[in-house]
Amino acid sequence: MGNINDYDNLKVGDFVTSNYLKSIGMAGFRLIEHRSVGELYSLSLRTDKNAQDSGVINTGLGDTSDVYELVEPNGKNIYDELVAIFGIVEDIDTNIELIVPDVETIKQDANLMTPDIEEMKNNSNLSTPDIEEIRVSNASINTLLQNAKDPLNTGIATIEIEHYEIHEGHHFFYAGVQSVNANATMIYTLQVGAKPIHFIYAIYGNDGGISGNTYENVVANNDGTLIPINNNNRVSTTQSLGALRLNPTGLNITGSVLLREFRAGTGGTPATRSSGSVNRGSEVILKANTKYSLSITNLSSSANNISVDMSWYEL
Numbered sequence: 001m002g003n004i005n006d007y008d009n010l011k012v013g014d015f016v017t018s019n020y021l022k023s024i025g026m027a028g029f030r031l032i033e034h035r036s037v038g039e040l041y042s043l044s045l046r047t048d049k050n051a052q053d054s055g056v057i058n059t060g061l062g063d064t065s066d067v068y069e070l071v072e073p074n075g076k077n078i079y080d081e082l083v084a085i086f087g088i089v090e091d092i093d094t095n096i097e098l099i100v101p102d103v104e105t106i107k108q109d110a111n112l113m114t115p116d117i118e119e120m121k122n123n124s125n126l127s128t129p130d131i132e133e134i135r136v137s138n139a140s141i142n143t144l145l146q147n148a149k150d151p152l153n154t155g156i157a158t159i160e161i162e163h164y165e166i167h168e169g170h171h172f173f174y175a176g177v178q179s180v181n182a183n184a185t186m187i188y189t190l191q192v193g194a195k196p197i198h199f200i201y202a203i204y205g206n207d208g209g210i211s212g213n214t215y216e217n218v219v220a221n222n223d224g225t226l227i228p229i230n231n232n233n234r235v236s237t238t239q240s241l242g243a244l245r246l247n248p249t250g251l252n253i254t255g256s257v258l259l260r261e262f263r264a265g266t267g268g269t270p271a272t273r274s275s276g277s278v279n280r281g282s283e284v285i286l287k288a289n290t291k292y293s294l295s296i297t298n299l300s301s302s303a304n305n306i307s308v309d310m311s312w313y314e315l
Contacts, residue, residue, distance in 0.1 A: 012041050012070050015049055015056040019065040042072040090156025162198075165313035169236030172229050173311040175246055177206075180298040180306050183267075185212075187250050188227075188294040188308070189220045190286070193241025197286045197312040201294070202279035204307040208264030209276045216257040216286075218293045224248035232311070241314055251293060259284070259292075267299030286312075 010016065049067035051058045056067055074233055165171045180186050190199075203210060225246040265276020286292055298304040 006173050010041065010057075010070055012072055014070045015046065015053075015067055016070065017051045017053070017056060017058045017063050017065045017067055019059045019063045020057050021068070023059050037257075042073050043068045044071045064138040068206075088221075100142040127190070162313065165315075166232045169231060169233045169238040169259060169313070170315065171313040172240040172242075173232055174227055174229055175309045176227070177305055177307045178246070180296070180303045180304050182303060183298060185295055187224075187247050187251055187296075187304070189218065189224075189251070190289050190292045190294070190310075191222075191243040191245075191246045192288055192292065193243075193313045194288055194312070195241055196288045196313050197242060198283045199286050199310070199312040200280050200283050201308070201310045202277065203262075203296060203309075204273050204277040205265050205298070205300075206305045206307060207270075207275060208304040209263070209267050210272040210278070210296055210304070210306060211261075211263040211299060212278075212294065212296040213261045214259045214295075215253045215293045216259055216290065218256045218290065218291050219250070219252040219254075220245075220248045220293065221250040222248065242312075244310075251256070251295075253293065263299075265299065267301065269301055271302045283312075 007091070008292065025265045036110070046069050049056060049069075051063045051065055051067060052061070058065075094270070159167075178186055203212070222243075222245070223232075227244040227246055229240040229242060229244055231240070262278040263276075264278050266272070266274045296306055298306065
């Protein structure tokens with residue numbers, strides 16, 4: 001067997017047999033480190049040449065193996081080409097044959113399945129996003145992040161969702177004070193429009209105690225006082241999809257869902273009563289196309305100025 005250094009004696013334009021290549025350098029993985037590998041030449045099979053032709057470097061008269069021409073390097077590692085030619089690599093130190101399987105053989109004969117991308121997109125429950133969608137999304141995210149930068153530093157400025165919805169013109173409110181007679185009850189109904197609303201409220205019995213409840217899916221007439229709903233973004237012209245009414249008639253809570261009961265402060269005379277307040281600080285998401293009621297009773301034996309604040313955004 002030849003020596004691996006014989007590779008240095010070969011040059012572009014030489015014709016060699018595969019047996020000769022084996023004899024001088026099929027030296028296992030050490031071949032990868034040889035300086036000639038993939039740098040000085042590549043191999044090209046010549047089916048028009050025979051091992052015994054004039055000018056072909058072979059291993060002797062008995063050599064009938066394939067003939068290769070040494071050509072200009074094509075950027076491939078010659079080790080990969082040798083593996084493709086011989087299919088096995090002899091480890092010079094251990095003399096163990098390492099099998100290099102053919103990729104197509106694996107795909108056809110093994111119990112391994114190489115899935116087709118289109119097949120996956122069409123038949124699986126997994127969604128493969130379109131590349132253009134990803135590019136657009138990434139561009140949008142980058143634009144969003146650039147716009148969110150604080151002008152005085154590189155930090156990203158963030159705001160709460162409610163604050164953001166105010167900027168977007170989707171946030172609405174009502175704030176009013178009603179004088180409620182002794183031991184009397186006032187009723188608000190809120191008809192939610194086509195979009196669910198994210199709702200919070202606060203109630204203050206300024207001159208005495210209060211009690212009350214809220215119900216979902218009530219029935220009531222569309223009368224009483226229709227209360228204007230204001231947009232928290234005073235530049236926006238967007239109108240709420242809901243309708244807020246004070247003291248409509250015909251309230252019916254049969255079959256409705258009780259969401260909350262409350263009581264705060266005490267009743268009695270001006271000398272004995274105490275004010276009270278309740279609030280819903282965590283939002284409740286109200287269903288679209290559903291009517292809700294808020295009933296508030298004055299616990300005092302005289303008039304009570306009751307403040308009601310409601311706010312919500314619609315998505």
